[in-house]
Amino acid sequence: MKCVPALSKRNVFIYFIFLFLLYLIYLLNTCLVDEKKFNFKTFFNAHHISSYKSATIRFVSLLGYKTDDSLESKYRRLKNQNLVPTKRLPDALIIGVKKCGTRALLEFLRLHPDVRAAGSEVHFFDKFYHKGFEWYREKMPATIEGQITMEKTPSYWVTRSAPRRVYAMNPAVRLLAVVRDPVTRAISDYTQSASKRPSLPRFEDLALVNSTVGWGGTWSVVDASWPPVRLGVYARPLRRWLRRFPRSRLLLISGERLVADPAAEMARVQEFLGLKRLITDKHFYFNSTKGFPCLLKSEGKSTPHCLGKTKGRNHPYIDPVTIERLREYYRPFNERFYELSGINFGWP
Helix, strand or coil: CCCCCCCCHHHHHHHHHHHHHHHHHHHHHHHHCCCCCCCHHHHHHHHHHHHHHHHHHHHHHHCCCCCCHHHHHHHHHHHHCCCCCEECCCCEEEEECCCCCHHHHHHHHCCCCCEEECCCCCCCCCCCHHHCHHHHHHCCCEECCCCEEEEECHHHHHCCCHHHHHHHHCCCCEEEEEECCHHHHHHHHHHHHHHHCCCCCCHHHHHEEEEEECCCEEEEEECCCCHHHHCCCCHHHHHHHHHHCCHHHEEEEEHHHHHHCHHHHHHHHHHHHCCCCCCCHHHEEEECCCCEEEECCCCCCCCCECCCCCCCCCCCCCCHHHHHHHHHHHHHHHHHHHHHHCCCCCCC
């Protein structure tokens, strides 16, 4: 009796077609099953197609073939990747300083596709901490995996309890603070207040306290309790933040350099945040009327535009004697700030 081979050419061809069809189903599984658009239909398909995929891999293994490990690992990676926008607590905070350029910094950062920021100042760590972290989370924009969630509230810089509260949220959070010449900052602070209250006394009358000495002579001292003056003493708040966070977690940004060379300063910011350097000099142009850098394009606009009308206000004339008194007052505080920060900002 003649012996017939167990595997004829016809049988091999049928097995090949069968395996090819099963492999096609396996490939379709990686494309069709979208866990983010879940319904009963996709659940049914996912359940049965995944069963075919598993059966195919086992069957191929029994025949002595190896599965494509790279394809399998790619499937797992795509399956596990978080592509659904989710509200998260901030990864980074702009904590200050008022009237130093925090709004400009935030608007410049919004140019980056991997940055999402809250639309307005939330004031969670100074005014609304009692509402809890879930309330705070709801104030954040939705982000996907790989994007940074940010929030800006300059008053955090001088809120005594803010460092402890921020640390309780996330000890690894990244902190950014913009600082500028404290004399210029005080004048800018006053200018903002005067624009809202035209009856406000002169800057000189608020910044200095006059005292009579001897035979009618007068001398003036700086009023250290006046908020626009007090906010310029940067060393005190910095010391509080450094008690909770290492210096590597806090980036100090020069307000002067942010105006003079925004691209260079934004390069430091992007490196600090671990972002790809996408914000460059091609995003900026200098507006000579405002004396401030403006954007050629931004997150929501494709046309050139500047920050709001309140940015780049013209400062009032200030008596040079008052300015010199303030510079003498701030000089030792500035030196201490340079020592703590490890940066000499070169203020007069």
